Amino acid sequence: MKLLRNTLLETFVTVVECGGFTDAQYALGITQSAISIRIRDLEAALGYRICERGRGGFRLTERGEIAYRKAGDILRSARDFDAELLELRDTITGDLRIGLVDAVNTLADLKLAKSLKRFLDRPNEVRLEIVVASPTELTQRLITGDLHVAIAPFRNKVADLVYTELCHEVHHLYCGRDHPLFKLPNDQIDLDVISGYEMCQRNYDMLVSPELQARHPKAVVANMEAMATMIETGHYLGMLPVHFVENWARRDKLRELAPNMLNWTSTFYLATRATRAHRRAVELFVQDICSSEPETA
Numbered sequence: 001m002k003l004l005r006n007t008l009l010e011t012f013v014t015v016v017e018c019g020g021f022t023d024a025q026y027a028l029g030i031t032q033s034a035i036s037i038r039i040r041d042l043e044a045a046l047g048y049r050i051c052e053r054g055r056g057g058f059r060l061t062e063r064g065e066i067a068y069r070k071a072g073d074i075l076r077s078a079r080d081f082d083a084e085l086l087e088l089r090d091t092i093t094g095d096l097r098i099g100l101v102d103a104v105n106t107l108a109d110l111k112l113a114k115s116l117k118r119f120l121d122r123p124n125e126v127r128l129e130i131v132v133a134s135p136t137e138l139t140q141r142l143i144t145g146d147l148h149v150a151i152a153p154f155r156n157k158v159a160d161l162v163y164t165e166l167c168h169e170v171h172h173l174y175c176g177r178d179h180p181l182f183k184l185p186n187d188q189i190d191l192d193v194i195s196g197y198e199m200c201q202r203n204y205d206m207l208v209s210p211e212l213q214a215r216h217p218k219a220v221v222a223n224m225e226a227m228a229t230m231i232e233t234g235h236y237l238g239m240l241p242v243h244f245v246e247n248w249a250r251r252d253k254l255r256e257l258a259p260n261m262l263n264w265t266s267t268f269y270l271a272t273r274a275t276r277a278h279r280r281a282v283e284l285f286v287q288d289i290c291s292s293e294p295e296t297a
Contacts, residue, residue, distance in 0.1 A: 006078070008042040009071045011035060012050065016068050020058035076146065079127070080279070092124040096281045099131045099138040099150030103224035106247040109167035110151070110268060115288040126281050134204035134222070142271055148282045151289070153266035163269040164290055170242045171264040177253045178234025189258050200227060200236035228254070239264065 011028060018024040021032045028035065036053075043050055050064035060068060079095045104110055120128075131138075131147060138150040143160050157163055173194070175181045181189060181197065200219035219236050221227045224244050231238040232253050245251050270289055272282070 006074070008038050008045070009075060011038040012042055013068065013071050013075060015039065015051070015058070016060065021053065073144075073146075080145075092122060092126055092281050092284065094125075094279060094281055095127050095129060095148075096285060097129045097131065097147045097149075098285070099133060099141060099147040099152070101135060101138070101152040102132050103241065103244050104151065104268075106243045107167065107169055107241070107268070108243065110289075112151070112289070115285070115291070118288045118291075119285050122284070124281070132223075136204060139271070142273060145273070148272070148279070149285060149289075150271045151268060152271070154269050154271055160274055161271045162274050163271050164286075166268045166270055166289065169266040169268060171239045171266065172242055172245075172259050173237055173239050173257045173262045174228075174231050174245065174254045175237050175257055176232040176234040177255075179231075179237070179255075181237070181257060182234075182255050186258075191258075191261060194237065194257060194262070198236050200230040200238040202227060202239075241266075 011024075014027050015021060015024040015035060018027055021035050024035055025032050039051065039053075046067065048063050049061050050067050051058060051060050076095065076097075082094060100112075104112060116128075120126075131141070133141070135152040135154050136156075138147065138152050139154065139156075139158060139161065141147040142150050143158070151166065153169065154163060175197075179197070181194070184193075198218055200221060201217045203220045203222055219230050221230060224240060227238045227240055228244070228248055228250075230236050231240070232250060237257065240248075240254075245254060245256075248254070270286065272286065
């Protein structure tokens with residue numbers, strides 16, 4: 001049920017997210033001509049052009065970019081408003097927008113899939129959305145209300161959010177099969193040897209030791225799979241979570257380096273906005289993810 005509904009804005013946001021009218025017609029269940037009429041009506045109401053469409057394809061104008069961001073904020077607020085009113089009838093409803101960093105599904109201590117299952121097993125009318133981003137972006141989206149909860153190794157904590165420690169993630173240093181260190185005996189590998197090779201680093205979490213961290217790395221990645229791929233080229237060393245490597249399809253092409261000297265631990269937290277009351281859906285998910293219920297066989 002939509003108590004606050006703006007069909008023109010919903011159409012506009014859907015068109016942008018679908019990349020044009022063609023795919024949007026299936027998402028909206030209306031014809032392209034109907035979409036065109038709605039976009040034209042929205043532009044007439046705003047008094048300016050929000051997108052270009054035609055043989056050159058679909059693209060937003062400069063004002064359209066701003067309008068899209070603001071329209072998204074309005075629609076999310078409207079869905080949250082609807083949920084807050086409908087929850088008065090004891091129904092779990094509305095949006096639940098969860099933010100995550102990448103490659104956490106195999107982090108066993110987090111029990112993410114089990115927690116989501118427990119949440120979804122309840123009778124509910126929740127629209128679930130999961131966003132994968134860096135801890136910095138997740139923090140910003142929590143503060144603005146774009147996300148309800150986020151799970152990440154938050155190193156820089158802000159006063160606007162509340163953090164609950166969930167689990168730890170162990171990282172080791174790896175090289176690829178074609179790297180000079182891959183076949184070198186363990187007793188010949190030390191920090192001095194390792195520091196002579198190029199490191200690939202993540203753009204959001206520089207965990208490596210200062211003596212190994214390049215001030216201007218030649219390779220920077222945004223997620224674990226990209227890191228593993230760069231390591232596999234044989235040109236770079238890189239840090240990966242142990243659980244990720246154990247589940248990596250090509251793990252036989254990676255070698256762990258000096259695990260007794262080089263290992264790092266990230267602490268994962270669940271973050272929410274600092275408010276006295278959250279919607280029921282948010283409260284229940286937080287309860288489920290923080291539960292200490294033991295694993296069953």
